Amino acid sequence: MKKFLLKFVLFLGYAVMNNGIDRSSASYNGSTHLQNQSFSMLTVNGSSHLLNIDALDTIVRGALNANKCKFKTLQVFGGVSLEESIILEELHVNGGCHVNQSEFKHVTINGGFHVECSKVKGKTIINGGIHGIHTEFKDIIICASEIVLDCCKIFGSLTIKEVEQSWYCFAIFPVFCKKQELKLTDTIVDGDVVFEKKDGLIYLNGKSKIKGKIVNGKVVTSK
Numbered sequence: 497m498k499k500f501l502l503k504f505v506l507f508l509g510y511a512v513m514n515n516g517i518d519r520s521s522a523s524y525n526g527s528t529h530l531q532n533q534s535f536s537m538l539t540v541n542g543s544s545h546l547l548n549i550d551a552l553d554t555i556v557r558g559a560l561n562a563n564k565c566k567f568k569t570l571q572v573f574g575g576v577s578l579e580e581s582i583i584l585e586e587l588h589v590n591g592g593c594h595v596n597q598s599e600f601k602h603v604t605i606n607g608g609f610h611v612e613c614s615k616v617k618g619k620t621i622i623n624g625g626i627h628g629i630h631t632e633f634k635d636i637i638i639c640a641s642e643i644v645l646d647c648c649k650i651f652g653s654l655t656i657k658e659v660e661q662s663w664y665c666f667a668i669f670p671v672f673c674k675k676q677e678l679k680l681t682d683t684i685v686d687g688d689v690v691f692e693k694k695d696g697l698i699y700l701n702g703k704s705k706i707k708g709k710i711v712n713g714k715v716v717t718s719k
Contacts, residue, residue: 519552543574559591575607592624635687641674646681653687653708654678656696678713680704689713 519536528540531547538551543558552568559574565581569588576593586602587593595611602618603609609622612629622638628645635652641659656676676691681701688708689698696713698706 640676642677642679644679645683648680648683650683650685650687653690654685655690656692656713658693680706 519534521537522535523539524530524541524544526542528542528544530544530549533549535549535551536553538549538554540554540556540558540560544556544560544562546560546562546565549562549565549567551566554567554570556570556572556574559576560572561577562581563579565578566584567582567587568584569586570583571588573590575591576589576595578587578593578595578598580596581598583598583600583603586604587600588604590606592607593605593609593611595609595614597612598614600614600616600618602620603616604621606623608624609626609628611626611631613631615632616634618634620633620636620638622636622640625640626636626638626643626645628648630647631645631649633648633650633652635655636650637655637657639657639659643654643656656678659676675695675697676693677697677699678689679699679701681704683704685706685708689706689710691712694712698710698713698715700706700715
């Protein structure tokens with residue numbers, strides 16, 4: 497009886513009830529395929545394929561392919577492909593990220609970001625290029641040479657931080673120093689567009705419009 501009670505108590509400490517769902521913590525090493533499961537804490541040390549997973553806090557150290565998943569927080573050290581998924585709080589990726597038909601609160605990407613038919617309700621921070629298509633953002637802070645947004649809506653501001661370039665680019669071949677470019681097609685920015693460094697270039701195509709101020713940049717002929 498005592499052993500049974502001990503096991504029962506340990507089980508209660510291991511399982512977490514959340515909205516009527518029994519959640520348990522789990523850790524996997526190596527390539528992992530999971531589907532139709534719920535977790536309080538999920539850790540994968542290796543590449544992973546997740547289908548219809550409902551997890552609170554998730555860490556993946558390796559490439560991630562997730563479809564129809566729901567996470568509270570998701571942190572990935574590797575490339576990410578995310579389809580039809582929801583991140584309730586924050587997505588943090590150290591690597592390239594490809595997203596389609598998904599929704600987030602906050603996003604931080606240290607790598608290239610390709611996003612389609614999605615929505616970010618909070619802040620988006622990107623250290624790398626972005627190509628957004630049919631996606632809604634609030635505020636974007638990005639460090640990249642080129643930003644491409646097609647049929648998107650930014651309800652807040654867009655801040656473009658300076659990209660570090662080699663000293664010899666300025667000292668010896670300044671003509672080859674690439675200026676930062678913002679390319680908008682049928683995209684609306686409700687707030688300001690701010691380049692941290694001067695001489696930013698903005699290409700407005702179709703029905704694109706910037707309703708706020710443009711700081712350290714200028715609109716040039718469509719490209």
